Amino acid sequence: MALENLFGLVKERWKPTSSETTKEENTEAVKGTAAEITDAPLAAAEAAATSGGTAVPFKCPRCMQTTPADAFSQNLWVCPSCNFHSRISALDRLRIFVDKGTFSEFDKTMTSLNPIEFPGYDEKTAALRAKTGISDAILTGTASIHNIPFVIGVMDSNFLMASMGSVVGEKITRAFEYAEENGLPMVLFSASGGARMQEGIISLMQMAKTSAAAARYSEAGGLFISILTDPTTGGVEASFASLGDIIIAEPKVLIGFAGRRVIEGTIKQHLPEDFQSAEFQLEHGFVDMIVERKAMRKTLRHILRLHGFGGVKNVG
């Protein structure tokens, strides 16, 4: 297979689309939104509506209650009735979580190729790049909270359910390597349906690659905080996401290895509602704590400080 040709093709499709510019604008929006240094989540109301559409009311998949779009985004895309923490885009996550203007992105233009010549994969990823304004299912870079710098990765379920292929695996690996070289903590928001089937066996290897990078980083004494959001499943749950020194989950989100339908098919019975919820994982000992979205900045700041990052001086 002529990878160069394929690469050329993708490049061709990639450039004329609006994705690159959309991306720039969005990154600017990240820089331009948030308020002063505060423990409160930043400026959700100002965030572009990349997470829930513009005016579409939110119908909670857990409690079935409907919330008007405005009230929903004001509430950080958390269901006001049952506290389900809905999926949000990586850009919105950065807007509400890191200090204003501090996100500096790594590997901005890294895109998927089609290593096993999977039918329709190039078209699908090109369309998603244009639609989401991001180059694949994760954004990585450096950022800070209360001026405490760290390396951050945020997965985006809008992009092929944030499945892990070569780009996600490579970006996470580079992020761990950068964090190790620069003595920075690593904060990773996971969300994923698992390995990216369209990249075949190469996607499976990303589980080994990212876990090996996490192991090296850990051996070097690095602090890895893994934050599980909706959904963290399959090959991502079975690799780096489960390897945090501290594992935090958002309330009620789905966390598990096998898909619900697969298990139901195997055992021929209906599974309880809370099966594979964050609370189920906490109960069974696989999550350290459940933290609400609105308390995430504060919690992270405290954990970073307890590990010697940030000290008492605030240069803000």
Add this chain to the structure above:
Amino acid sequence: MSAKSAWDCLQIIRNKNRPTVENYIPLIFDEFYELHGDRHFGDDHAIKGGIASFEGKPVTVLAQVKGRNLNENKNTNFAMPHPEGYRKAMRLALQAEKFKRPIICFIDTPGAFCGIDAEKRGQGEAIAQSLFLFSKLKTPVISVILGEGGSGGALALAVCDRLAMLENAVYSVISPRGAASILWKDAAKEKDAAEVLKITAPDCKSFGIIENIISEPIGGAHNSPTDTAENIKAYISNSIRDVTKLNTEELLKARYHKFRKIGVYGE
């Protein structure tokens, strides 16, 4: 070796007489002693572990065990491990590191078991910890895929210094059946999915996922388990000789880069 389709390979490895690791262990090793249990929950029969002598030198053996009949398959859960199986493997891997003996892994699983208890006991965590541990284990690890290399459940024993597949074995991120039901909402189209996924030994070699392909007798391993065992033995012998030339630091560096370099992307 002639190029077979993925579907041809699947037919051969599904042959009811295909040898399992139970056939190979006595043909490859002397003095095999099985060691049981993860010391926390139980003893998973889907993964067998033990110590043995290989060409006169001590090794640790870790193996996924397919049954050769229904009773054996009930006992080994069709080679689909639970978390305690991976935790037993990790316990024995650390023991091998302590006593400085190489680890030989035999992979043959449709995948890690998908069930309520497996989830309650942390199937994902057990696999993640295996990948984490094996990536930095200070002793050589040599792995062979005997038949089915099914997804993360197989990968947990494939983070190694040398990986080979038997000629007709397959290695895949998702079962062809699973892929067919996702792609075309029709599990019956597994034959098409098998070809699309590129799961054969020559495919995996061309992607740089494995180092070696081990020949099987014409028609498949079931036609001569003894000859197949000889070929596996030669591969293990050569691999051990190669990797023991490296000191621990070189070994770990090479293992990291073996996986580090896998990925296809544009920048």
